[in-house]
Amino acid sequence: MEHDHLIACHECDALFQKPRLGRKRTARCPRCGAILYGSASGRLEGITAMTMAALITFLIAQGFPIVELETNGITSQTSLIGAIVALWNEDMQIVAVMVFCSTFLFPLTELTALLYLLIPIRAGIVPPGFNQVLRAIQFVRPWGMIEVFMLGVLVTIVKMVSLARVIPEAAMFAFGALTLMFVVVVTFDPRTLWDVAEGLGVLEARRERHARDGDGDDGDAHADQAGRDAGKPGVDGTAAPHQG
Structure with a gap:
């Protein structure tokens, strides 16, 4: 279990997987409805x-x-x-x-x-x-x-x-x-910049991988991206609970 990708609700202490939010999105706790965190990119x-x-x-x-x-x-x-x-x-x-x-x-x-x-x-x-x-x-x-x-x-x-x-x-x-x-x-909570920096690091690593491997692994990359997107919340959506 990777603890860096977990977040605890400050209201009810429930533990969730931490999704990467899109622009102007907010993750809410499905148990108590409290805001977990919001996207900083917007x-x-x-x-x-x-x-x-x-x-x-x-x-x-x-x-x-x-x-x-x-x-x-x-x-x-x-x-x-x-x-x-x-x-x-x-x-x-x-x-x-x-x-x-x-x-x-x-x-x-x-x-x-x-x-x-x-x-x-x-x-x-x-x-x-x-x-x-x-x-x-x-x-x-x-x-x-x-x-x-x-x-x-x-x-x-x-x-x-x-x-x-x-x-x-x-x-x-x-x-x-x-x-x-x-x-x-x-x-403005500067800690949200960690999510932005993490996203930039992921994109940079992906570019380097494509530069090394060429276009042959596009299918695998799309499959990986689809798997990651499945756990993302919508606008003001709720975070998916962590399965320990």
């Missing part, structure tokens, strides 16, 4: 575009001031990096490192790693270090806290209004847009 274009836009917005948010404060004729501006440096200079190194990691390092790592995987896979290529990069995304995702930082900035602005004139700058709007973009990005 979302690759949209999530790639959203990730690229989020990365550009992230760079804008880091490169411009967040707010401008004016009090008693004195005007000051600050950016995220400037706030981190100020925390470090105030002997708050631990807080500075936590803010740097949660609002800069981990979100940047997730976005760049996703693009590193998505762009080659859309072109039909599995990039080097695929498994390691995918695990890195799973590790850093819970620690990216752009939305928490945005909430803290809004609370600070509300408190500072009574003390100084607060003017939102470009990075403020960029962080707001970035928060919404991250909501879309985190809904």
Whole structure:
């Protein structure tokens, strides 16, 4: 029994054979009706575009001031990096490192790693270090806290209004847009890329086999494909139960 081709329902713990889904298909548990997993191939274009836009917005948010404060004729501006440096200079190194990691390092790592995987896979290529990069995304995702930082900035602005004139700058709007973009990005489960990469590997192996054997084995190839297709679900279909 090959455990790599099995999947367990997260609702009723039933064990099923894991079919390869077509575009925009979803596998459901026939016992309880819960969604086992969905096909990622139909979302690759949209999530790639959203990730690229989020990365550009992230760079804008880091490169411009967040707010401008004016009090008693004195005007000051600050950016995220400037706030981190100020925390470090105030002997708050631990807080500075936590803010740097949660609002800069981990979100940047997730976005760049996703693009590193998505762009080659859309072109039909599995990039080097695929498994390691995918695990890195799973590790850093819970620690990216752009939305928490945005909430803290809004609370600070509300408190500072009574003390100084607060003017939102470009990075403020960029962080707001970035928060919404991250909501879309985190809904994409990068683990589904394993299915896409596996499919690309199967196709590549099949091409190499045909290149070696020529056209003489076409009948066997069609028979193998028909056998595999028999266990595939339809649109929003159910997965075939595993026969142990």
